[in-house]
Amino acid sequence: MIWKREDAEAAQGEGTPERSHERKETRMTDNGEVTIVGTGARLEGNVVSAGSLRIDGQVKGQINADGDVVLSPQSQVEADIRAQNVSIAGKFKGNVIVKGKAHLARGGRIDGNITSKTLVVEEGGVFHGQSIMDATGAASGSSPGSPGHAASSQASAAADKKEPDTTKV
Numbered sequence: 001m002i003w004k005r006e007d008a009e010a011a012q013g014e015g016t017p018e019r020s021h022e023r024k025e026t027r028m029t030d031n032g033e034v035t036i037v038g039t040g041a042r043l044e045g046n047v048v049s050a051g052s053l054r055i056d057g058q059v060k061g062q063i064n065a066d067g068d069v070v071l072s073p074q075s076q077v078e079a080d081i082r083a084q085n086v087s088i089a090g091k092f093k094g095n096v097i098v099k100g101k102a103h104l105a106r107g108g109r110i111d112g113n114i115t116s117k118t119l120v121v122e123e124g125g126v127f128h129g130q131s132i133m134d135a136t137g138a139a140s141g142s143s144p145g146s147p148g149h150a151a152s153s154q155a156s157a158a159a160d161k162k163e164p165d166t167t168k169v
Contacts, residue, residue: 033067039074053083055090073107086116088125 033051037043041057052067055075063069065083075090082097089105094112096102102116106124115132 035065047079071108073105 035049035051035053037047037053037055037057037059039056043057043059043061045061047053047059047061047063049063049065049067051065052069053063053065054070054072055063055077056072057074058076060078063077063079063081063083065081067083068085068087069081069083070086071077071088071090071092073089075092077090078093080095080097084098085100085102086096086098087103087105088096088108088110090108092108092110092112096110096112096114096116098114098116100116101118101120102114104110104119104121104125104127106122108122109126111128113130113132114127115134117133117135119131119133121127
């Protein structure tokens with residue numbers, strides 16, 4: 001079944017205060033449209049979303065979203081992601097290109113490169129790859145290592161590791 005959030009809210013009426021509060025927290029962009037790939041779903045190919053995208057299941061291929069992309073803790077994604085912002089709490093393998101912030105949550109794992117304006121790695125997140133901090137707008141199409149990148153670093157951020165992080169600038 002496909003539905004719009006506005007239609008479901010109108011059908012439910014006001015709803016309970018807790019539920020309306022939960023709905024507000026789950027919105028990722030101003031337009032409120034979120035595509036959800038459920039826990040039991042397995043997709044292979046190109047996933048395109050005009051709004052934001054939340055992945056709870058498995059995706060293999062390419063992901064393009066005009067809004068934000070959120071990978072929940074149970075997600076397993078092997079893809080290249082292009083979006084406004086991304087938050088990863090599950091297992092991710094591939095490259096990320098976002099215009100804004102890339103966020104690696106506690107328990108999340110990234111094996112691949114990230115091009116973003118801002119990168120946040122929480123304690124307990126594992127990042128293996130290269131981070132390109134691009135202040136001019138990450139989705140400009142420039143390739144890693146090309147001139148115009150503000151900084152380039154390799155890092156492994158795992159709370160359970162005793163080894164120091166290595167950073168090259």
